[in-house]
Amino acid sequence: MRTEEETMKLITNRFLDCNVKKLRPQNLEAKVPESITIDILSHLKSHGYSHLATISCVDWIDDNEFELAYHLFSYEDRINITIQTRIDREKAKYITAKELWPVAQFYERDIHDFFGVEFEGNDNLEELILENWNHTPPMRKDFDTRKFVNEQYEWRDYHEQENAD
Amino acid sequence: MNKKMQTEIFFGPNFPGVPGNYGISYNFQGDTVVEAEPNAGHLHRGFEKLMEQRIWIKNTALVCRICVMEPDINEMAYAMGFEAIGNLEIPERAKYIRSIILELARIQAHLFSIGGNCGAIGLYTASHTGTLARDYLLDLFEEITGGRVYHIYNRPGGVRKDISDETFQKILDTIDELEKERMPEFDHLIFENPVAQKRWKNIAVLSQEKALEMGVTGPAIRATGLPYDVRKLMPYAAYDKVNFEVPTGSNGDAWDRLVIKRDEIFQSINIIRQLIKNIPDGPVNLDLGNGLKYKVPAGSAYVKIESARGEFGYYMVSDGGLKPYRVHVRGSSNPVGLYGVVAELPGTRIEDVPVWAHSLDVCPPEFDR
Numbered sequence: 001m002r003t004e005e006e007t008m009k010l011i012t013n014r015f016l017d018c019n020v021k022k023l024r025p026q027n028l029e030a031k032v033p034e035s036i037t038i039d040i041l042s043h044l045k046s047h048g049y050s051h052l053a054t055i056s057c058v059d060w061i062d063d064n065e066f067e068l069a070y071h072l073f074s075y076e077d078r079i080n081i082t083i084q085t086r087i088d089r090e091k092a093k094y095i096t097a098k099e100l101w102p103v104a105q106f107y108e109r110d111i112h113d114f115f116g117v118e119f120e121g122n123d124n125l126e127e128l129i130l131e132n133w134n135h136t137p138p139m140r141k142d143f144d145t146r147k148f149v150n151e152q153y154e155w156r157d158y159h160e161q162e163n164a165d
Numbered sequence: 166m167n168k169k170m171q172t173e174i175f176f177g178p179n180f181p182g183v184p185g186n187y188g189i190s191y192n193f194q195g196d197t198v199v200e201a202e203p204n205a206g207h208l209h210r211g212f213e214k215l216m217e218q219r220i221w222i223k224n225t226a227l228v229c230r231i232c233v234m235e236p237d238i239n240e241m242a243y244a245m246g247f248e249a250i251g252n253l254e255i256p257e258r259a260k261y262i263r264s265i266i267l268e269l270a271r272i273q274a275h276l277f278s279i280g281g282n283c284g285a286i287g288l289y290t291a292s293h294t295g296t297l298a299r300d301y302l303l304d305l306f307e308e309i310t311g312g313r314v315y316h317i318y319n320r321p322g323g324v325r326k327d328i329s330d331e332t333f334q335k336i337l338d339t340i341d342e343l344e345k346e347r348m349p350e351f352d353h354l355i356f357e358n359p360v361a362q363k364r365w366k367n368i369a370v371l372s373q374e375k376a377l378e379m380g381v382t383g384p385a386i387r388a389t390g391l392p393y394d395v396r397k398l399m400p401y402a403a404y405d406k407v408n409f410e411v412p413t414g415s416n417g418d419a420w421d422r423l424v425i426k427r428d429e430i431f432q433s434i435n436i437i438r439q440l441i442k443n444i445p446d447g448p449v450n451l452d453l454g455n456g457l458k459y460k461v462p463a464g465s466a467y468v469k470i471e472s473a474r475g476e477f478g479y480y481m482v483s484d485g486g487l488k489p490y491r492v493h494v495r496g497s498s499n500p501v502g503l504y505g506v507v508a509e510l511p512g513t514r515i516e517d518v519p520v521w522a523h524s525l526d527v528c529p530p531e532f533d534r
Contacts, residue, residue: 023466024249026399052380053469056480056493069480071467071495075391078398082467082480103379106503110532114213128503129206129533139214 002077004028010047015040028081037085038095041070045100048074049081055097055107057115061141064089066117070097087117096121114139170194178207182285182519187529189506193515201510203503208533216492221247221321222456224489229315231494232530234277237270238472240319243492245401246481247321249466255451257403259323261444264403265336266309266318267470268433268440272343273302274473275426275433278526282423283355285519286364291354298347301339308332321459323450333441340434348430356427365420369521371509372417379500379508383475384429385525388414388421395471407439419524426473460487472497474526496531503532 002010008020011030018040020030032040053071060067063086070083087094096119097104108119109128116137119125127133136143177188188204212231216224228243229236241263248255280295303313309328310316318325355361371381373389386393392411396404412428414421453459463485469478475497482491496502501509505525513521 023464027249027467029465050377053467053476053478054480054493054495054499056491058482058491069465069467071478071480075393075398080399080467080469082465084465101378101380102508103500103504106499127206129209131206138211145211145214145218 052101057111059141092117185529196515203506212534221459242479244321245468246479250464258447259449260403273299282523285523369419384422384425389417498528501525502527
């Protein structure tokens with residue numbers, strides 16, 4: 001069983017340019033460069049961090065970047081690590097984690113639906129939740145729900161009900 | 166295999182064996198599934214987008230609607246995320262009350278789930294009995310929080326109001342009755358029923374390797390023999406102050422999962438008794454000032470708690486503003502409901518599909534947020 005500090009060393013000893021910090025007991029957060037994220041995931045997986053809870057995506061529109069967050073957990077160490085990586089927002093493309101966790105293909109499909117991020121190597125990125133969507137991906141920050149509704153639907157006028165009695 | 170011999174069937178949301186607003190497209194060879202593809206999206210309500218547009222406190226009333234069966238779990242995870250980013254330590258009494266509420270919520274979810282499993286094999290009497298037993302707990306929730314299904318009770322910083330000693334007594338009476346009267350009834354009707362056993366044993370088997378690889382949690386992973394429970398692995402609320410066991414199975418089939426749920430009801434009853442006996446006095450929430458002006462420092466947190474179905478996670482990001490920057494919900498049945506259908510369902514017989522879906526607790530609202 002490793003402590004938080006030992007787990008931090010597990011990453012930083014091998015991957016020098018990672019910023020790992022302890023948020024709370026049993027919770028770590030690692031900001032890692034895009035180029036080595038998959039290597040780190042695979043390294044951690046082979047050291048007991050085999051539970052991938054989910055993959056999250058955050059739209060940092062001001063930085064013109066998407067953040068992908070992989071939530072890993074080790075049942076032996078009882079430590080949760082969030083691996084955060086930033087990718088370019090214009091060319092939203094990343095590598096799939098499907099080879100490491102087959103279940104990731106569905107998390108990636110979900111992110112593709114809602115953020116429009118492509119995952120290289122994931123051959124099935126068909127629409128999962130949405131259907132026939134040809135607008136901006138809805139979870140992006142520049143997608144305005146109110147504007148979308150006004151464009152797509154007509155407002156009905158409100159009339160007092162006549163002859164109510 | 167001869168393609169001509171295959172039949173395509175779509176099990177839509179109206180199909181009796183599908184757990185909720187969700188569809189699965191199948192290819193059957195005879196009565197065995199050859200291919201299956203989940204068809205989600207029937208229930209999408211855009212909760213995550215909505216949360217970004219509402220101030221922190223308003224989301225408390227929203228998150229509980231994500232999953233009908235687990236309203237308290239969602240409220241709790243949201244509140245825990247808020248407290249984790251803001252580095253808040255809630256009062257001791259609030260922690261105990263939260264645990265009591267979460268255990269009551271676990272019992273009601275398990276009762277409903279056992280009832281649902283019986284419905285899946287045609288034992289409708291038991292599904293009504295389950296719903297009836299659950300209703301007594303909903304009465305308690307109404308008394309404690311004012312709401313039967315959605316409680317809006319766990320708010321950031323603690324709980325909304327205190328529980329009186331009379332209400333604690335009522336909780337104890339209700340769980341006593343559940344233990345002494347309702348559960349033996351269930352045992353006679355379901356767990357000692359050879360016909361029901363035959364429909365669950367060695368059906369919908371999920372191996373330990375597969376469960377670990379898929380990231381399955383909750384009763385489904387415990388049925389394969391691994392005592393993994395977030396309450397023990399990463400204790401939250403007051404779970405580090407109570408003694409309880411984590412029931413496990415050995416075969417990983419539908420029967421083991423059901424027996425685990427039954428045993429967990431008894432464990433929860435035991436936990437509630439310990440908590441009510443040892444509950445400290447004091448305030449039940451932190452004073453965070455004006456609710457409309459809550460601000461959370463910039464940062465992010467992934468919090469997880471053990472729901473009746475497994476790990477329920479919230480990834481919350483704040484940019485220091487009045488509204489959450491991003492909230493991502495990880496439902497406990499996400500891996501089985503989507504990937505599991507593609508990877509695990511082929512080879513199952515048509516009549517076992519509802520048993521598979523119900524015993525693995527596929528809950529569409531969790532991935533159709």
